[in-house]
Amino acid sequence: MQIRDLPYPDPGVPDARSGPRFLLWLGRNQLGGQLRSLAWGLLHFGSIAGLPYMVGVAVEAVLDRSGGRLALAGALIVLLGIAIALGDTMLHRTAVTNWITAAARVQQLLARKTAALGSALTRRVAAGEVVAVSTGDVEKIGWFVEALSRFAAAALTVVLVCVGLLVYQPALGVIVALGIPVLALAVLPLLPRATRRADHQREKAGRATELASDTVAGLRVLRGIGGEELFLDRYRTASQEVRTAAVRSARMWAVISAIQVLMPGLLLIAVVWQGVHLAREGRVTVGELVTVYSAIMILNYPLRHFEEIAMAYSFSRPSAKRAARVLSLQRTAESTVSRSRDGSERGEAMAPVMAQPPADDSLPPTGDLYDPATGLLAPAGRLTAVVCGDPDEAGRLAERLGGHPAFDDAVDMPSVRLGDIPLDDLPLAIARTAVLVQDKDPVLLSGTLRELLDVPASGAVNPEEALDAAQCSDVLDALTQASAGDDPMTAHLTERGRSLSGGQRQRLALARSLVTDPEALVLDEPTSAVDSHTEARIADGIRHLREGRTTVVLTSSPLLLDRAERVVFLADGEVAAVGAHRELVHTEPRYRAVVTRETDAERVVDRDTDFLTELDIEETA
Template structure:
């Protein structure tokens, strides 16, 4: 695999039973690259290891006053050095390729899982945790994959050198072998403590990242309520915890580094002591002593690789566990063998028909605008997710069905094409407005139509001014998550993006909660006109939206309690009236005792005698809603 071939055509199906199994799976996916790195690494270190032999031969040539042997040895050493340089270059090239391809594979797997989970992801894993996994953890996993082949090459060459020393001079060879074992065993007991400290540092760093992300995302609101200093102090505390954990972690690795210096030093002293004794006995000549000393000096190099491999493995195991925790999440309950495409729905068979939720009894008739009112916002959010075919983790309710086919048995591509769910807090990605609106779509709805239905005219005007010359607003840049826009502007652009896709079923969760009454009324009219003949489900408690729906479904206590038009439910269902008008139970009872009067006697707000919140009749509602929009 070459870097130019990235991204991977198929990153594969990872083994997520444990972090270690995931690392083994990742290693097996790159056996070819690992074998190349092992070969080049062995050649590189072998050339380093044989240099002491020729150094001893050169010393012996000088002692014997043989210029020819010295010249020959010099030429051989030059050839070995050239081979060493070439092998080192290829080793570095292959090792870095292994690192990048492994990191890219993990990132592709994380991106695929994130796309499958959608909005369900952040309900199960903190956003800061996902960011840390996709950045720092991916790098550490790639580091282990890259370092393993160099570690294996170091083991092969070290064993070869030790074996050669034992054959050449058993006394020195056994001392060297025992010394290397002592060096490795002296570090091994320190690794579990280093792992724990590294994990603590990573955990606190993830918490600080999550807190910083939340603070930046809510900066507009924090300024509105004067809460910047409070959150700043929280981040200061989290940052200090990261600093303390980092210092404790650095102290442990400093201790490991010290052991790695002291133990090889003691080994070198012991070898020199033995060598001098052998030389004084006449068993070793000057050149042989130089050879032995240089060979032992070479062994300090693979010992450093052993430490690096230990560090890589120590850091990568917690990172792999965290990656597995994200990769192990599922969009839906497992069906059959756990694949995404199973059951009654073919991989390419489109879905259409009425949308039905067996758990609540909710039925959205095909081609109609259905409004859903829930007294519990959290339940409404879970129900909207289930209607999209991706229930939250732990949700044991049966899947919603479209045209009689369970959505969680459809392939991901079919389910996404059939049903689109816009969350209560949709995300705008950074880029130009044109890029934001370039989404997979049917082609039946133009961007101008969607922006008009979502009442984005003022947003386009404001964005056009940011281009500098008042040019095309489609070229205006939108900052990350649309933070330069107000809450209502973000909400309307997200609605326009959803309308452009033109899915078979569009599910909207509170799509107008951050806009003023005037704009909301126009959005309700535009939505009904643009989605005519298409199935639309809107979760809302706004009288303006409810009054324009073809049918209103009231969900109470987890079940459908009443179905009808907005005015029918106002006059006939006390619980519905309480949710929509925000009246207390005593006020609802009082209205019920006197009688609500004819349905037409009440305005769309549901309160008898109250003004109709139509923008033409009640323009005073706009400024208050505008203030709420600016602080959202």
């Protein structure tokens, strides 16, 4: 795999059981790149290791006054220099390729997992942690994959040099052969502490990132309540904790680096001391002493990669652990256990009207939208409004209807069915085509209005119809004035539509959902930020444009409820009543309390008033 071939056609199925297993899986999937990097690394380090021998030969030639051997040694040194340059260049090229391709693979895996999980991802993983994994953690994982082949080449070179010195000059080579393992292993006792400090630093950094993300997301609210300084102080504290943790981690790595410098120096002193004695006794020549001395000096270079791989692993292990945690999350939990639900929908059947699966597997199924967990039935082709006694339940229900059950409920929640097909059994692309959920807080991406509405759609609804149904005329006027042009479709929207009001963003998001024209459309509070007059027109627009299509609106707005063909009231997580809005207001006290925001005291007064009215009627009779 080369950089120009990215992205991967298929990044594969990762081994996400643990961080080390994930790193091993990445290495196995880049075996070809690792071997190429290893080969160039051996050429580079091996050529460097050959220089001391050539220097020794040159010194001996000078002492023996042999011009031929000196010329040969010089030519060989030139060739080794060329090999060093070539090996270093190609090693860097292949190593960086391994880094980038590994990072790209991880990013593709994270992107696919994020798309599969949708909004349910942040129920298990903090948004700041997701950001940290997809940015800094990806780089550190790529660093370890890139450093692995360089370390392998350096380690093989060290072994070859030790063996070569034992053969070349046994009396000094044995000191080197015994000292090099001590050098390589000297820092091992410090690595656990360094790793813990690195983990602590990453944890503090993730917390600071999460706090910054939450602060930016709620900046408008914070300004409204004057809470900027409070959150700024919290971020300052978190930032200082990151700095303190980073300094403590850097100190430990500084100690490790110092040991990596000190130990070779001590080995060099021992070799020189022993070499001088051997030279006095005539057991070694000057050239041999220079060769051994030069070899030890040059071994400092490959030995540095022992420190690098230790550092890369210490930093990448927690990063791989976080990435594996995200990648191990599942969109749904396969379960055949369902909650028992008592009662019925006011005389209607609890099971949906079944529809046959489509003949073409690429087409979405049709039929009623049915949630076995709550007993909610949204008949095909009708506008159904859903009122939840618990506001949080509305969000969880919207996710379930879209095939994204909350993780806390996934173990015992059966799959929502469209017709007789469970959404969990459908390929993700087909499920998304069949059911579209618009969140309570939809996101608008930057770009032109035309690009915003250029979404996968059936083609039955054009952008103009969707914008008209969502009552976006004032939005179009504002965009036209801002862009100083005649065509609002070419107007540029800023990031998340920050230049627009909340109601304008909400209506543009609704228009985008209407353009898609899915088999079943689920809208979670689509008009919470607009005024009542606009809300009434939007309700009429949705009903007209979605005529004959399954639409579910989760709302407590009387204007939307009054225009729905069917209203379902959910209490304590199950269907409590079904009927028309005006009927339920009079017959279901809990429904009336949610829709009219009626307090307990008001309900008591209403009940007393009704009782007194009945007494007056009886006395008159």
